[in-house]
Amino acid sequence: MPSDRVQQLVDSLAEQLQRSVVVDDPQVRLLATSRHFGDEDDVRVRAVLQRDAGSAAVAHVLGAGVAGWQRAGWIPAEPGIGMHPRWCLPVRWQGELLGLLMVIDAHAGLSAAETGLIAAAGEQLAAVLVADRHAADAATAERDATVAALLSPLAADRERALAELAGTLPAGRHVRAVALRLTDVAPEDAEQARAAVRRALAARPGTLATAGPDTGTALLVTAGPLDDAATAEAARRMVEEARAVAAGRFGSVAGTGPGVEGLDRAWTSARTADLATRAVPRLQPGPVVDGTALGVHQVLLRVPADAWDETALPAELHALRAADPQGRLTATLAAWLDAGGNAPAAADALHVHRTTLHYRLDRVRELTGADLDDGATRLRLHLGLAVARHLR
Numbered sequence: 001m002p003s004d005r006v007q008q009l010v011d012s013l014a015e016q017l018q019r020s021v022v023v024d025d026p027q028v029r030l031l032a033t034s035r036h037f038g039d040e041d042d043v044r045v046r047a048v049l050q051r052d053a054g055s056a057a058v059a060h061v062l063g064a065g066v067a068g069w070q071r072a073g074w075i076p077a078e079p080g081i082g083m084h085p086r087w088c089l090p091v092r093w094q095g096e097l098l099g100l101l102m103v104i105d106a107h108a109g110l111s112a113a114e115t116g117l118i119a120a121a122g123e124q125l126a127a128v129l130v131a132d133r134h135a136a137d138a139a140t141a142e143r144d145a146t147v148a149a150l151l152s153p154l155a156a157d158r159e160r161a162l163a164e165l166a167g168t169l170p171a172g173r174h175v176r177a178v179a180l181r182l183t184d185v186a187p188e189d190a191e192q193a194r195a196a197v198r199r200a201l202a203a204r205p206g207t208l209a210t211a212g213p214d215t216g217t218a219l220l221v222t223a224g225p226l227d228d229a230a231t232a233e234a235a236r237r238m239v240e241e242a243r244a245v246a247a248g249r250f251g252s253v254a255g256t257g258p259g260v261e262g263l264d265r266a267w268t269s270a271r272t273a274d275l276a277t278r279a280v281p282r283l284q285p286g287p288v289v290d291g292t293a294l295g296v297h298q299v300l301l302r303v304p305a306d307a308w309d310e311t312a313l314p315a316e317l318h319a320l321r322a323a324d325p326q327g328r329l330t331a332t333l334a335a336w337l338d339a340g341g342n343a344p345a346a347a348d349a350l351h352v353h354r355t356t357l358h359y360r361l362d363r364v365r366e367l368t369g370a371d372l373d374d375g376a377t378r379l380r381l382h383l384g385l386a387v388a389r390h391l392r
Contacts, residue, residue: 005128007032013103013121017114020044020104023125026067026097027195028058039104042082055244056081058195063247066090066100067191072115072122074108087115089122091129097191098129147210151177151217151267158264170208170221175266177257178235179273180242182214183280185250196245196252200238208263217270221263228290231256235288253277253286275301283389296386308391314384316368316377321388323367330385332360337382341372 014021014034021034047053072089084106091099149161185193197216201209208219235254242252255276257269276291339345347357
C-alpha cells in the first residue's frame with residue numbers, strides 16, 4: 001500500500017490543476033487517485049470504483065511505451081474504451097521506474113506552467129515512492145519465492161514453504177495447478193509482460209500464485225475436487241487477461257495439471273501444467289492444454305527443444321518417410337500402433353477396409369524391413385512417431 005504522503009501529493013496537485021490526477025505503479029495498478037473535477041472518463045470511473053482500470057486500458061497505456069519514457073508525454077485517447085488523453089510523467093529514481101503520474105485532459109491543452117507543476121510533483125513523488133516500491137517489491141518477491149519453493153521437487157523446500165505460509169493458506173485440500181507462459185516477448189515489452197502475468201494470476205482471486213517475468217503458476221485450492229471443465233475455464237480466463245494486456249504484442253498459453261490432495265503435492269500438478277505449456281504449437285494448438293492428456297509427450301517434453309533433430313528417429317521411419325511423401329503409409333502405421341495392433345480398430349479409425357489396412361502394413365514391412373510382430377520394434381516405431389511430432 002502507498003504511504004499517506006502519496007495521497008497528499010496527488011490531492012495537492014489535483015487542486016492546483018483542477019483536474020483529475022492518478023498515480024499508478026509501473027504495471028498500471030492504482031496507487032492513489034484524486035477526486036473528480038468533472039473531467040472523468042469511463043476508464044477513470046472504473047478505476048476508482050473497482051481499483052482496476054481494466055485490461056484494455058492497461059494494454060493501451062503500456063502499449064504507448066510509457067515504461068521506456070524518460071520524460072513526460074501524451075497518452076492518446078482511446079474512444080473504444082472511453083479513455084480521454086492523459087499527460088503521463090514516468091516517475092523515476094536513479095533510472096528505476098517507480099510509477100506513472102497521470103493527469104486527465106480531454107482537450108490535451110495543458111500549459112507550460114501546468115506541466116511544470118506536474119514535473120515538480122513528480123520529483124517529490126519519486127522520493128516517497130522509492131521507499132514504498134522497495135518495501136512492496138521485497139514483500140512480493142518473498143511471497144513469490146515462498147510459493148515457488150512450495151513447487152520445488154525438493155521435499156525440504158516444500159516443508160519450509162508450508163511452514164512460512166502457515167496461517168495464510170486458503171481453505172481446502174484439493175489442488176490443481178494452472179501454468180501460464182508468454183510467448184514471443186520482445187525486450188522492450190518486458191514491463192508489459194510482467195503486467196500481463198500479474199493480471200492473469202489475479203483473474204482468480206484467493207489462489208496461491210508465483211510469477212516470473214514471463215511465466216506464472218496459480219494453485220487452485222478448493223474444498224472438493226475441481227473438475228476438468230472448471231480448471232480449463234480458469235486457465236482460459238488467465239490467457240484472456242494476459243492477451244488483453246498484451247494487445248497483440250506477444251502471445252500467451254496455459255497448461256493445466258492433475259488434481260492432487262494436499263498442498264505438499266501441488267508441485268506435481270504444477271510440473272505437469274508447466275510441461276503442457278510447452279506443447280504449443282508443436283503438439284497442440286492451445287491456448288489451453290490439458291497436461292493429463294499428453295500421454296507419452298509428458299515425458300518427451302522434458303527433453304530440451306534444441307536436442308530434437310533427425311537422429312532421434314529410428315532408421316525404419318527415415319526409410320518409410322522417404323518412400324511415403326504423402327504420409328499415407330506413415331498414418332496407417334501410426335493408427336495401427338495407436339490401436340495396439342488391433343487391425344479392425346485401426347481400419348475403423350482410418351475409415352478403410354481391413355484388406356486395405358493389411359496391404360499398407362505389408363508395404364511398410366517391405367519398405368522398412370521392420371518386423372511388425374516384434375514388441376521391441378513396435379515400441380521403437382511408436383515412440384519414433386511421437387518424436388516426429390516434435391520435429392515438425
